[in-house]
Amino acid sequence: MTSLQVKAPGVDYAELHCLTNFSFLRAASHPHELLQQADALGYNALALTDECSVAGVVRAYQYKKEHGLKIQLIIGSEFSLQPHQPEAHERLVVLAKNRQGYAQLCRLISLARSRCEKGKYQVYIHDFGDLSECILIWNPHPNSPNDLGSHLSALYKKNLWVGCHRRLSALDQRQHAHCQAMADDYDLPLVALGQVIMHSPTRQMLHDTLTAIRIGMPVHACGYALQANREHSLRTLDKIAKLYPAPWLQASITIAKQCDFCLSQLTYEYPAELVPNGYDANSYLHHLVEQGKSIRFPAGVPHDIALIIDKELKLIASEGYAHFFLTVYDLVQFAKRQQILYQGRGSSANSIVCYCLEITAVDPRQIQVLFERFISKERSEPPDIDVDFEHQRREEIIQYIYQKYGRHRAALAATVITYRFKSAVREVGKALGISLPQLELFIKNVDRKDQHTQWDEQLKNLGLDSQSHVGQCFLELVKTLQGFPRHLSQHVGGFIISAGPLSELVPIENASMAQRTVIQWDKDDLASLALLKVDVLALGMLSAIKRALNMVQHHHGRKLSLADITRMDDDAKVYEMLQQGDSVGVFQVESRAQMSMLPRLQPACFYDLVIQIAIVRPGPIQGDMVHPFLRRRAGKERVEYPSKEVKAVLERTLGVPIFQEQVIKLAMVAANFSGGEADRLRRAMASWKRHGELEKFHHKLVDGMMSRGYELAFAERLYQQILGFGEYGFPESHSASFAVLTYASAWLKYHYTAVFYCAILNSQPMGFYSASQLVQDARRHGVQVLPVCINKSVWDHSLETTQNLELAIRLGLRQVKGVRQDHLQRLLEQRPKQGFTDLLQVQALHHTKGMLECLASANALNCFSGHRYQARWQLLDNHQDLPLLREVREAQQEQLQGPSDLETLTEDYDSLRLSLEQHPIALLRNAGLLKGCLATSQLADKAHQSLVTVAGLVTGRQRPGTASGVTFITLEDETGNTNLVVWQGTARAQKQAYLNAQILKVKGILERDPDSQVIHVIAGKLIDCSHLLEQLKVASRDFH
Amino acid sequence: MQWLYLCFPSLQLDSLLHQQAYSQACVLVDKNEVVQANPEALQLGIKNGTGLAHAALLCAQIKVIAYDAKKEHRLLSQLAQCLYQTSATFYLDPPQGLLLQTSDMLRLYEGIGGYWQQLQQPLIERGLNYHYASAHSPLAAKVLAHAGNDRLLQHQRQVQMLLNQLPIQHALLDHKLALQLERLGLNTLGQAQALPKSALGQRLGKTLVNYLHQLEDTSAPTKPAYQPPERFRQRLELLYEIEHSSALRFPLKRLLTDLEAFLAPRQLKVAQLSLGLDYREHASQKMHVGCSDGEYRAESWLSLFLLKLEQLKLPAPIIAISLTTKGQMPWAPLSEQLFEPTQGKLTTGQLISRLQSKLGDHAVQQVYLRDDHRPERSFYQGAPQSSYPTQQATAFLRPSLLFTLPQALHHKPDQHWCILSGPERIQSGWWDNVNICRDYFIARNPAGQVCWLFRTATEDWFLHGYFS
Incomplete structure (x- = not known):
């Protein structure tokens, strides 16, 4: 921040044209920086007029409120009539005079944005028809089409001004003359504009860099695309008074006085259709809660709980939140009808009202302590309810919202994507002409979790010359650019639903995903304006639980929710x-x-x-x-x-x-x-x-x-x-x-183990463990797992009753890499009841070769041919499908050698990502290559502090930000997982083995927690044993 | 054996390191993946295929250079030029390989050993890493060389044994095809070769069958063998020593006549000639003469050279001269020559050449415009080009006479001056640390000249140019 200026006596000025960094890559200051600076300089008002956007205004508004700034904040937007060319200077600034004018502005932005893909807009002169409650400031360009002035002045006699800027450029005089001529020709008043793009002159460096990023060239090659000087910043009133004629400054005040819209005037109106005739929102909510009581408390509501319900309902009524609860209720009711599993969370979700409305399954009797956390009056913030749905079915809920309220009344909140360390380094580096490999090296080498060395120090260690001019610019620019918005993305699931057209509340624009629209504000902005949103989120575990409940019903005949x-x-x-x-x-x-x-x-x-x-x-x-x-x-x-x-x-x-x-x-x-x-x-x-x-x-x-x-x-x-x-x-x-x-998931795991693992496997990818790890764990729990088979498997993993009348998991064909579900389903539909009898029968169905080869590699065709190599060999034959030649061919088939144990394993992992055969570590152990290594299961017998050697497949390397410098490595062998603790020094000294090893042998100290008996091995010597498998391969080849 | 294959797995990196000693880990990177690594990097566990991020974890101070296939191709060509002195018939296999036909050379060098020694010499001198193998077929030699065989095998049986054991992943097959073979349990080339070709062809396609045939095919590649560049280069040992530059006229004319004889039938001309002068007891000297439009006639070149030779004082007697060319180009008949008398007419290019010959290359410069707000940097001087795109001037009003260096005004412009426009503030240039901050004015001085003035932040005044 530059030095604070004392207000020049007698100068009044309102800056009516100012861009924030939400006009992406065009301006170099945050909204709050601009507002703060304008206030400090003694400006009467500041209009934030981002290009076809109001995305930045809430932040400025919030800042003004929190810091009690006196300055008036005006909301507006700038439009380029030639579609989105920042260099085409034919610009119009539209300012909202009042709530209605704001709605008109939002509508115009939404219209202009709806014509284009994400991030762009198009606006034509005839779009400006309905802006009766706005001020228009026209910044005419000497080359502008002649009819524009007449067109505009015919439309907006009263609210139209000619805006003229003075930025000490060589073209100032020409521009002035033209503005004056336009004002004379159409009898329009003139007003001073600053065309501000940064709060302080010191941001010129950053602004030039942003320009370079925008046009994709290094700064030194940007030439006249850069600003010639720093006059596009907020200037002192002294200077302003010298640069502009006094009447122009007076005009800015006249305009500012006409604009009395404030974001606090935005009130949210709930959709009305949720309340049936004969009720109002509160009485309907009462009614629903009454209904819910009998479902949730069939034996009658306990007295204390009934009291709390009354208290909650009173609070909801007095704060006017009944509609919000009804909106969420409506969503979960839809989910319930569609049998989509869901669970509410958030500060209000665990109220008893929500329990009665079936928004949550948290039984209040189990967690009575939570009630005090319900919405409270002292916090003006709206209640917060997020609802998780089964992840594969969330789209149905979203479609329901669109269908019920229409796209003009429901939209997703935005997420402002900002420059992070990596993107800032990359973009600034490119703009300064630093080579790409060098930048990649910086990015990949900087450890953001390192709490001791700041990133700039780390860059210096990586060879950035911080003494050089470019090096200093680079560090400073990367620092400032971080946190700058880059673009608006869609929020994961935050919906805003309104009673009237949403585009009168906030502009809507297209998201990059087809058929999705987002509003220009993110969820924090909504919260600061006390607008309600409903979070519709996806949760993989809900899908898994749903699957498990279905299977429990099917195989055990027990219906559960x-x-x-x-x-x-x-x-x-x-x-x-x-x-x-x-x-x-x-x-x-x-x-x-x-x-x-x-x-x-x-x-x-x-x-x-x-x-x-x-x-x-x-x-x-x-x-x-x-x-x-x-x-x-x-x-x-x-x-x-x-x-x-x-x-x-x-x-x-x-x-x-x-x-x-x-x-x-x-x-x-x-x-x-x-x-x-x-x-x-x-x-x-x-x-x-x-x-x-x-x-x-x-x-x-x-x-x-x-x-x-x-x-x-x-x-x-x-x-x-x-x-x-x-x-x-x-x-x-x-x-x-x-x-x-x-x-619920633990309960299912304990009581219906096979069902549980089957459901989790079918919900992959989710959670912490791979299918391979889940299958190993299932087998350790005594669940039999059967291999994929063209005649027995279906797409999903399924449960099969074995001869001993136990449930076993039959791996599904979904586990086979490279197979598409629709193709496979078609094949399964053609499968005879008793199954296929031979490979030719399958081939005769003319399915894609690729799919059949994948099935062969996964050994799913094992039932026909001796081994997977032979099956593939047979499948690959181009002439096989000629029926006459069939028998001849079959007789002629070359016999290939079957896979060795190691090859089977490799094939399994390659085609299924898991193996039911031997564990690789077991293979090595049996081949005598891991002498002296203990298996995980043997560690339990070893004493605390004893010296042990273990070996295993590295399945996880984790370096949590909370544990300074420690890496946790998970080693998997045929008997389980060993937790390895690697201290920073150990890792540094043995970098190669630490980073490269897929199979790791470790000598270390066993530590056992006396209370919990949890075992860790503190790593000492790390040995990379990845080559052992290769050795095994060579050895086996030599034997054949 | 007929064929020898040489491959240079780190050609670009070796060449770089040969020029400059470097004792830290250094890698070439292509698409964020290491493609060439020096021994120091290998020592740290960085290999080809290692991701840049992973390499950075293994060694934070690693030096990273971008891989450039074009550069490597050029290096290979340079290497070929050098090997052409020892080998008659060989083929470039860019970006990293050379295939040499050995049978003809064995007689000359009395066996493979002698030949190999000759061949190795320049490779060692250049500090190159290389792998090699000899075989009966070009492809077999290539495959074995890439596998790092590094043996000169005499018998086909030995070659076949090595091929049999070669893992299929190293057989230089298309990656997908190699994977398909592996997934049939065919892990070595031998296992694949053992199956009937027809059965393999039916299943895995022509490419594989062609490959297997090529492994046995001893004939030369269909592409043309390496030819040295078609550039004129001639050296003339003088029968007598020359002590005065004027005496160079005749030997020079001879070289130029030979040049014309070389260029004319090829319908070529050149843009620059370099005359090498070898002195007795003095370092040799090079003299360049250019003609941007290109020329082939001895007469024209001679007149250009004579202009230059006039100025030349010989530091010692000359014992030999040589002529090399640059900027070879085909004749492009000028249409005007058909109908218009051309005598006495000079093209821009010819004029530039004349001027350069008379005044020296650096004395002739052309002014170019550059996009930069800073007036001193909005133009620059460079070597002239006979054709260049016309550049658009900016919309800003700029004086027709701009001083190279602004001249300080000792007195602030007073009432006798008349400010016509301004200020125009120019404050720019942080990126190259040549920041300026000036307010420019257009003003008429007491003498009535329209001046371009500026004032600095320290209130000093300068005159920067005149408007016409």
């Missing part, structure tokens, strides 16, 4: 399973970190799961809250509270803050934050990455807590935790909704 499972009392056996860390496939607790946390936390009831899900997250880990919680839970540390207020907040988590809500509440009760401040803290947490505004809460929090007698260390930890939440906030309400799915 999600709520049925949660309504049953906590099943101790299910928790026992989880306590042992046996959680592969179980929602949210299957990761490696969760798996080793389970035996420590020993979850024994539903609320334990809620904590379990939330605790292995950056927030609690960075705040160092995990270990205190574990100690208290194990009874090794006394649970005590510094005060009664704190006890109320932390009692349910043994005095240790785990959830985001608790942290905010703590700021209120322990550091004396007001409701509004706490709300700002929560916002800052959500947008920490964008603005880095958390720092200013630091002192207030720490000082506030210390003055109330809390320890400095505790306060600092709490602040660290807040920073951690900033990266990935995880509220209790989400955790509770997820816990329902965690419990």
Whole structure:
């Protein structure tokens, strides 16, 4: 920010033409920077007039509100009449005078945008017909078509001005003369414009760089495409007064005074059709809740719960949110009719009203503590309900919304895609003429997780000459460009639905996906304007659970719903399973970190799961809250509270803050934050990455807590935790909704093991584990897994009853690489009841060769020919399909040698991504190539601190941001998985083996946690054994 | 054996490193994948095919250079020129291979050993990594060389044994085809060769059968063998030493006549000649004479040379002269020659050449425009071109006479000056660190001249040009 200027006496000026960086690559300042600077310079008003867009205005509005700026914010937009050529200077600026004018502006933008693909627009003079409540400022170009002036002045006598800018260019005089001539010819008033594209002259460097990015050339070659000087910034009023005639400045004030629209005037009107005749929204909601009570509480509603329901309904009525709940209710009812599994989450989703409306399956009797978290009056923010649907069927819900409300009333929120480190390095580097391989090297080499060395330091270490002029420019530009918006993308599922045409509330534009439209604001913008959105999200686990429930009904004859499972009392056996860390496939607790946390936390009831899900997250880990919680839970540390207020907040988590809500509440009760401040803290947490505004809460929090007698260390930890939440906030309400799915999936895993694995396999890709790992785990749980077979498999994995009357999983043909579902379905339709008898019969059906070859490689044709090589050989024969030659050919078939064990394995992995044969490590072990290595199952017998050697397939390398420098490697062998801990020093010293090995042999120290018995191997010596398989191949070849 | 194949797996990198010693890890990268790596990089576990990101993890300070297939092809051609001195018949197999017919050379060098020694010499001198193999068929030699066989085999039986064991992935087959063979359990070339060709052809197509035939085909490739470039190059040892430049006229004329005899039948002309002068007891010297439109006639070239030779003082007696050419081009008959008398008429190109000969190359320059807001950088001088696209001037008003360096005005323009327009502010140039910040004015001075003036941020005034 440049020096703050004292307002020049007697100069009044409103800047009516100003672009923000939401006019992508055309302007070099954030909306809030412009507003702040204009305010500091003493401007009376600032109009943000992005090109055919209002995407940036909410941020400026929010900033003005939060910082109490006096300056008037005007909303408008700039249009180039020749479609989207920034250099064609025939421009019109349209400013909204009032709410109606704003609606007209939004309609115009939507119209212009709807004609073009994403990111472009087209606007013609006749589009400007209906802007009666707007001001138009025409910036005529000397070469403009002659009729434009007459056309415009005929349409807008009263609201039309000629705008003239003064940027100290060689063309200023000519431009002036022309503006004056146009004003005289059409009898129009003149007004001063600044054509601002940056808040401060210091952004010239960045602006030139953006220009270079836009036209795709290095800066030094951009020539006259660059601005000749820095006059397109916000200038001091002194200077403005010298440059423009006084009447022009006065005109800007006249115009500004006519514009009294503010975003706060936008009110959201809910769709009306959800309320049947004879009801209003509140009475209808009451009615539905009454109905729901009898479904959810067949034995009658307990007294305390009935009281809470009344309280919730009253609050909903007084805040006017009934329509919102009805909208979500309508969606889930549709899902229910279509038998699509869903689950609501969000701050309001776990209210009892939502339980009664069947929006969520979280039984309030299991988590009574949650109710205080329902919408509260002190927070003006709207209630938040996200609904997860089965991921393969979410599109049906989206289509339902479009169908029900129409495309003019429903659209997706936008997501503003911003320049991140990588894109900034790449684009700035190209603009400065740095070679591409060099830039790629920078990008790939910089470790953003390195907490000790900043990225600019790292770039210097990589050979960036920071002393050179270009090097310094590069660092500065990359720093500034990060966080700049690049384009608008569609939000994953945030819908906004309105009563009237949406395009009068906010402009709509095309998304890159066909048939999708997005609004110009993202979800944070909607939240700051208190507009309601419904999140329609997709969740793979819901698909898996749905499949499992269907299979339970089909194979076991038991009909179950999600709520049925949660309504049953906590099943101790299910928790026992989880306590042992046996959680592969179980929602949210299957990761490696969760798996080793389970035996420590020993979850024994539903609320334990809620904590379990939330605790292995950056927030609690960075705040160092995990270990205190574990100690208290194990009874090794006394649970005590510094005060009664704190006890109320932390009692349910043994005095240790785990959830985001608790942290905010703590700021209120322990550091004396007001409701509004706490709300700002929560916002800052959500947008920490964008603005880095958390720092200013630091002192207030720490000082506030210390003055109330809390320890400095505790306060600092709490602040660290807040920073951690900033990266990935995880509220209790989400955790509770997820816990329902965690419990349901664990319950299915325990009670219907084969069904569970089959359903998870059919829902791939999802979760943490590959099909191969899931199949191995299933087999370790005693589930028989049968190979793919052209005569027995169907597309999906299926369940088959074996001779011992047990359910086994028959692998489905979906597992075969390179096979299309529609092609395969056609083949399966032609399969005779008893199955095909020989390969010729299959070939005679004339299916694509590629598919049959894939099936052969996957050994799915094993039932006909001796082995997969022979099957492929036969399939490849071009002349096979001539019926007369069939027998002759068959007799002549060359006999190929069958695959060796290793080849079978390779073929299996290549064509199925998994193998039911021997594990590669077992092959090596049997061939005597892994002498001295223990199998994973043998580690259990080894003592703590003993020296061990293990070997396995590297199936995972993880370097969590929360664990400084430690890498967790998962080694898989034929008996299970070993968790390897590699310290940074170990990894650095043995880089090659650490990074390259697919099969890794490790000498290390076994460590066993005394409480949970969880085993880790601390890596010492790393040996890359990937070549052993090759060795095995050569060896086997020599034997044949 | 008839054929020898040489392949250079790191031709571009070797050539680079040969010019400049470099002791750190260094790789060539194509599409974010390492394609050539020096020993230091290999030591760190970086191989061909390693992704750039992975390579960067293995060595943060790695030097990365972009692979350039064209450059490599050029290097191969240069290498071929050199090998042409030892080998008569060979073929370029770009970007990295050479196929040599050995049978004819064996007599000359008395066996393969002698020949190989001769052949290796320039490769070693150039610091190249190479693999080689000899075989009865060109393809067999190529396949074995690429597999890193590095043996000169005498008998076909040995070659066949090696081919039999060759993993199919190394057989230089199309990747897809190789994969198909593997998925039939045919992991070595021998296993594939053992099956009837007709059965293979029916299943895997002609390409494979052709390949197998080619492995046995001993005949030469159908493409033409390497030919040295068709460029004139001649050296003339003088019978007597020349001490005065004027005496060069006659030997020079001889060379030029030979040049004309070389060019005329080929219907070629050249744009530049270099005359090499070898002195006794003095470093030799080169003299360049150009004619942008191209010329082949001895008479024309001689007159150009004589203009230059007039200025030449010989530092020592000349013992030999040589002539090389540059910018060879075909005759393009000028249509005007048919009907119009051309004597006494010079084309732009000819004029430029004349001027350059008379004044020296650097004395003749052409002014070009460049897009840059900074006046000093909005034009530049460069070597003249006889044809160039006309450039559009900017819409800005600029003086017809612009000083190369602005002249300081000792007095601020006073009331006797008349400001006609301005200020035009030019503030630009951060990227090359030649920032300027000036306010330009057009003003009439007391003498009535229309001047282009500017004022700097420090309130100093300069005169930068005059309007006509």
